[in-house]
Amino acid sequence: DAxxxxxxxxxxxxxxxxxxxxCSPKSGHDTVSWYQQALGxxxxxxxxxxxxxxxxxxxxxxxxxxxxxxxxSSELNVNALLLGDSAxxxxxxxxSTMNTEAFFGQGTRLxxx
Amino acid sequence: xxxxxEDPQALSIQEGExxxxxCSYKTSINNLQWYRQNSGRGLVHLILIRSxxxxxxxxxxxxxxxxxxxxxxxxxxxxxxxxxxxxxxATDENTGFQKLVFGTGxxxxxxx
Numbered sequence: 592d593a594x595x596x597x598x599x600x601x602x603x604x605x606x607x608x609x610x611x612x613x614c615s616p617k618s619g620h621d622t623v624s625w626y627q628q629a630l631g632x633x634x635x636x637x638x639x640x641x642x643x644x645x646x647x648x649x650x651x652x653x654x655x656x657x658x659x660x661x662x663x664s665s666e667l668n669v670n671a672l673l674l675g676d677s678a679x680x681x682x683x684x685x686x687s688t689m690n691t692e693a694f695f696g697q698g699t700r701l702x703x704x
Numbered sequence: 705x706x707x708x709x710e711d712p713q714a715l716s717i718q719e720g721e722x723x724x725x726x727c728s729y730k731t732s733i734n735n736l737q738w739y740r741q742n743s744g745r746g747l748v749h750l751i752l753i754r755s756x757x758x759x760x761x762x763x764x765x766x767x768x769x770x771x772x773x774x775x776x777x778x779x780x781x782x783x784x785x786x787x788x789x790x791x792x793x794a795t796d797e798n799t800g801f802q803k804l805v806f807g808t809g810x811x812x813x814x815x816x
Contacts, residue, residue, distance in 0.1 A: 595746075622802065624802070624803070624804070626804075626806075628744075630744075631808075632808060633792050633794075633806030633807050633808050633809055634747070634792075634794075634804075634806045635806070636803050636804060636805065639801060639802070639803065641801075646801050647799070647801045647803055649803070679744060679745075681746065681747065683747075683804070685802055690734055690735050690752070690754055690796070691752075691802070692737065692749050692752050693737065693749070693794075693802060693804055694749055695739070695746045695747040695748075695749070696746050697745050697746035698745060698746050700744075
């Protein structure tokens with residue numbers, strides 16, 4: 592079991608550009624959530640995807656969007672990048688049933704210059 | 705917004721000692737999960753405790769949950785240098801969908 596995999600591991604983008612991050616969930620998991628972790632902080636919930644739909648969203652602007660594919664993998668897109676978007680982006684997968692563990696990938700370190 | 709607050713923010717101990725970290729939260733929850741993070745990389749899931757449970761064990765880890773005080777503690781016994789990491793608690797609120805709300809973490813340093 593490969594666990595949750597994310598790509599790429601590191602990314603440098605210029606302010607104003609767009610970026611796409613990818614996530615493959617743990618085998619058997621059908622729900623993918625994305626989190627942003629700024630340096631020295633705990634992760635902040637961005638949104639969650641289940642059955643290819645955004646089910647829940649945190650306090651993030653519309654510049655942050657996502658997609659879930661039929662194989663449950665997911666993408667996070669960020670448009671019009673700001674310097675403040677520099678962070679570690681974490682993908683978590685879980686089962687859609689209640690009270691289940693969320694397993695995280697290794698993250699994508701995004702630097703906006 | 706951060707729901708949980710871990711205490712202490714930083715903890716420095718010697719190998720073999722026990723490490724205790726505390727977490728407080730604000731709203732009702734379905735469960736609380738503890739994670740470890742090494743050097744700003746991915747989060748490693750340690751343990752999940754449900755709201756109707758009071759204590760769980762996993763190897764050298766012991767987690768307690770007091771829903772009346774909205775608090776949890778993580779005890780690592782006989783710590784090792786490899787336990788050096790940041791530890792986060794995350795609450796899964798009773799919203800129908802899993803949405804983890806993390807605290808700011810405890811940085812644990814275990815010296816040989």
